[in-house]
Amino acid sequence: MIASYIINVTFKKTRYTGDAFIIRPKAETMKLKDINIAIIRIEGTNCEQESYDAFKRLGANPEFVHLKQLLHIDCIADETREILDYHCLMIPGGFSAGDYIRAGAIFAARIKSQLQRQLVEFVKQDRPILGVCNGFQVLIELGLLPGFDEIIHPIPDACLYLNDSNRFECRPTLLKHENRGTCVFTAKIQKNEIRLIPSAHAEGKLLFPLEKQEQYLNKLEKHDQIVFRYVDPEGNYAGYPWNPNGSPMNVAGICNPQGTVFGMMPHPERTYYRHQHSDWTGTQLGQNIGDGRAIFESVLAYLSKKF
Amino acid sequence: MYLTNSEKRYLNLSIFRLSGAIRMFEAKVTVQLKKGISDPEGANTLKAIHLLGFTKVQQVKTIRTFDLIIGGVDKNQVKNDIEQICQRLLTNPVIHHYEIAVEEKK
Numbered sequence: 001m002i003a004s005y006i007i008n009v010t011f012k013k014t015r016y017t018g019d020a021f022i023i024r025p026k027a028e029t030m031k032l033k034d035i036n037i038a039i040i041r042i043e044g045t046n047c048e049q050e051s052y053d054a055f056k057r058l059g060a061n062p063e064f065v066h067l068k069q070l071l072h073i074d075c076i077a078d079e080t081r082e083i084l085d086y087h088c089l090m091i092p093g094g095f096s097a098g099d100y101i102r103a104g105a106i107f108a109a110r111i112k113s114q115l116q117r118q119l120v121e122f123v124k125q126d127r128p129i130l131g132v133c134n135g136f137q138v139l140i141e142l143g144l145l146p147g148f149d150e151i152i153h154p155i156p157d158a159c160l161y162l163n164d165s166n167r168f169e170c171r172p173t174l175l176k177h178e179n180r181g182t183c184v185f186t187a188k189i190q191k192n193e194i195r196l197i198p199s200a201h202a203e204g205k206l207l208f209p210l211e212k213q214e215q216y217l218n219k220l221e222k223h224d225q226i227v228f229r230y231v232d233p234e235g236n237y238a239g240y241p242w243n244p245n246g247s248p249m250n251v252a253g254i255c256n257p258q259g260t261v262f263g264m265m266p267h268p269e270r271t272y273y274r275h276q277h278s279d280w281t282g283t284q285l286g287q288n289i290g291d292g293r294a295i296f297e298s299v300l301a302y303l304s305k306k307f
Numbered sequence: 308m309y310l311t312n313s314e315k316r317y318l319n320l321s322i323f324r325l326s327g328a329i330r331m332f333e334a335k336v337t338v339q340l341k342k343g344i345s346d347p348e349g350a351n352t353l354k355a356i357h358l359l360g361f362t363k364v365q366q367v368k369t370i371r372t373f374d375l376i377i378g379g380v381d382k383n384q385v386k387n388d389i390e391q392i393c394q395r396l397l398t399n400p401v402i403h404h405y406e407i408a409v410e411e412k413k
Contacts, residue, residue: 073312102399109396141399155394159401166347209401210343 030307032059032300038086042067042107045134046094050269054296055090057272060303062090067107071114083118086127087303093133093200093267103160103203104137111142116152119144123151126306128184128299129261133201136160136253136263145263146216146225147256158216159207160265164246170200172278173244173266175228175252176235182224182259184302188294194235195228195291196277197266199252204245204265206254217249228253228264268292329378331412332385336373336397336405344402373397376412385409 037055039048039062048064055062068074069081083089097106111119123129123144131139137160139145143153163169175197177189189195208216220226230250232238237250245265253264271290274280310318340346349367356364375392379385386409393405 101397105396105399112395156399156401159399161344161402162347164345164347166351207344207401210341 030304032304033061035060035088035300035303035307036086037062037088037090038065038070038081038083039063039090039092040065040067040070041092042096042110044095044097044099045092047132047267047269048092048094050267050272051090051092051132054269054272054293055300058293058296058300060300067110071110083115083122087307088127088299089122089129091129091131091135091138092269093135096134096138099134099203102137102141104134104141107134107138108141111138120151123256123258123261126258126260128302130185130295130299131261131263132267132269133265136265137203139261139263144261145256146220146254147258147261148216148219148223151256157208160203161205161207162203163201163205163244165240165244168200168202169204169241169244171198171241171244172196173199173252174231174233174242175266176231177227178229179227179255179259180224182257183227183255183262184259185255185262185295185299186227187298187302189298192235194231194233195294196271197268197292198270198278199244199266201245201265204247206247206251213248217251220251220254223257224259225254225257226251227255227262228266268295272296329380332377332379332382333410333412334375334377334385334389335408336375336389336393337408338371338373338393338398338403338405339368341402341404382409382411 037060039051041048041064052062052064065081069079070083072080091107096104100106129139129144136145140158140160141156143156144151146158147153148157173196175195177186177191177193177195179186180191181187207213226249229237230243230247230252232242240246243250252266253262255262269292271277271292273290274285274288276290346369348369352369353364353367356367375389377385377388379388386407389407389409393407394400398405
């Protein structure tokens with residue numbers, strides 16, 4: 001028993017070494033089908049199939065990657081993957097690890113345990129990371145968002161706390177696009193445009209340390225990090241039920257100062273087609289383009305230009 | 308033979324314990340919400356308590372405790388370890404504050 005333990009330790013796989021995995025920028029723009037996207041899942045994630053389909057339908061090359069494949073735990077050599085082999089990461093929604101301790105805390109701790117250096121490298125190379133719903137909670141718990149001064153804060157700067165209603169709020173929500181052009185995920189959405197994207201969460205209220213709340217919100221505004229805010233049909237910042245969780249300033253989604261790490265509570269992958277909107281029977285389907293599709297299109301456009 | 312990480316950790320700990328260098332401690336971590344953070348769970352519980360007829364109850368707070376059994380060289384080192392655990396996983400400093408009590412396990 002002990003002998004085998006020692007052998008195991010001695011022959012431990014060599015991990016990330018530095019620049020071995022850096023993808024060099026090419027002269028011409030990359031083809032869509034060469035864009036590799038990792039959709040990371042662990043027990044309890046959901047909507048990964050919709051996210052996969054959204055990227056696949058737009059012509060990219062998404063792949064489901066279990067976190068253990070990245071951590072090299074309990075999987076054979078063929079199955080192991082490296083974060084830096086991908087151009088974009090997506091953390092889907094759900095209830096990862098049963099939402100134990102706090103929503104997203106365990107997922108974030110597992111990522112932080114071994115992948116922190118690679119993740120910093122990933123963000124430094126301006127590769128985008130998208131977190132939706134539970135994915136947003138993971139990005140906050142990881143310290144990647146709001147990301148004011150450094151890429152990953154060792155201790156989270158913010159928190160997504162229980163909705164004011166203390167209930168799971170599940171309904172279509174209206175989002176006003178507020179970003180002035182920093183966020184790479186919303187480049188194809190006009191400023192002040194209102195989009196219908198459904199929300200489904202119990203912990204979506206963005207909180208900063210109470211004594212610094214004002215200061216942090218101003219900082220977000222100043223650095224153009226606020227991407228979406230909840231509004232009513234007239235475009236006013238309204239309270240419950242238009243704002244399902246009581247977030248200050250009606251914030252629904254934020255990005256880091258570089259605009260490459262983006263987290264939002266509502267689910268854009270659930271309105272990829274117009275026929276997925278709850279009111280589609282009363283309107284024309286047209287080209288059948290849903291309000292959430294632009295987010296995936298924007299990031300793919302960014303990636304094909306960038307790499 | 309292939310061992311998973313948790314098995315390795317357990318084996319590691321057992322080896323140290325047998326050698327006598329490691330003592331075992333029981334720790335209690337109490338995690339509370341900071342002042343000014345709303346406690347919808349407590350408020351809802353209070354409502355239900357009132358509905359049951361106990362109208363004299365004025366406030367309900369929800370507090371979480373984690374009991375840990377942990378090996379270490381001495382109390383201070385164990386406390387440091389748990390502090391790390393709290394900061395990195397059990398609490399979010401934006402909304403929580405925590406207390407740690409450590410006792411040696413007999």
